Amino acid sequence: MPDQPPATPLGDAFAPPPPSTPVRVVVADDNPVVRAGLTALLSGVEDITVVAEAADGRQAYEAALHHRPDLVLLDVRMPDVDGLSALPHLVRIAPVVMLTYSSESEVVQEALRRGAGGYLVHGEFTVTELLSAIRDIVAGRAHFTPAAATAVLAHLRSSNASAHYDGSSGSLLPATYRERLSHMQPLVGQSVGAHQLSAREAEIMDLIAAGLTNQQIAATCFISEKTVKNHINRIFAKLHSTSRSEAAAKWLGTAVTP
DSSP states (O other), X not given: OOOOOOOOXXXXXXXXXXXXXXXXXXXXXXXXXXXXXXXXXXXXXXXXXXXXXXXSHHHHHHHHHHHOOSEEEEOSOOSXXXXXXXXXXXXXXXXXXXXXXXXXXXXXXXXHHTTOSEEEETTSOOHHHXXXXXXXXXXXXXXXXXXXXXXXXXXXXXXXXXXXXXXXXXXXXXXXXXXXXXTTOOOHHHXXXXXXXXXXXXXXXXXXXXXXXXXXXXXXXXXXXXXXXXXXXXXXXXHTOSSHHHHHHHHHHHHTOO
């Protein structure tokens, strides 16, 4: 009887991939009901696990030091040490997304200045959108719900109107915001010229890059979803793109080109 042929590694290509490591999250909120609800929700998702809960910023920092999570969900207003005070310390350990009822423009801007990777306002997102935001921010993509995105865009435009051109960086955006937001969206005036987008198309492309859905964009811009779709079709044609992610990549790439 002839010898069996030697085994080849080809069969390994059909083996199931090893399970991915779950995203490890610290949940920080002073409201025990909110905290428990988030923990229960996230614990039921296969690729996310809650490693610790915290009732204030100090506890969140201690938990982050101990567990070294992949992400911290952080409320703004908490007793003892609030979220904004803890934020600069937490971002040295892990990405932080603000998950809060506070939608004031000044609070959103301060959170970004202190290093937040995203800002989600309760009541403005679905469970699916929350899970997508967590995965996005861990992957380095900023994520904002409509109120936060609107605050960011308003400040960007205000800053652009009064800022002086920085020849060393090729940007009109102040350095503190340039560092945090260069991965979120480009400067409108700079990109409109490069891609021949109208002011409205540039505004909508900003919102696409910020992660908003067509429905959210329609609500933010006070236009119908059909009008949003028409604008997006024209944007895709001008950016030579076939998807939101491709268009966003080209739009964001323009922002960091000297």
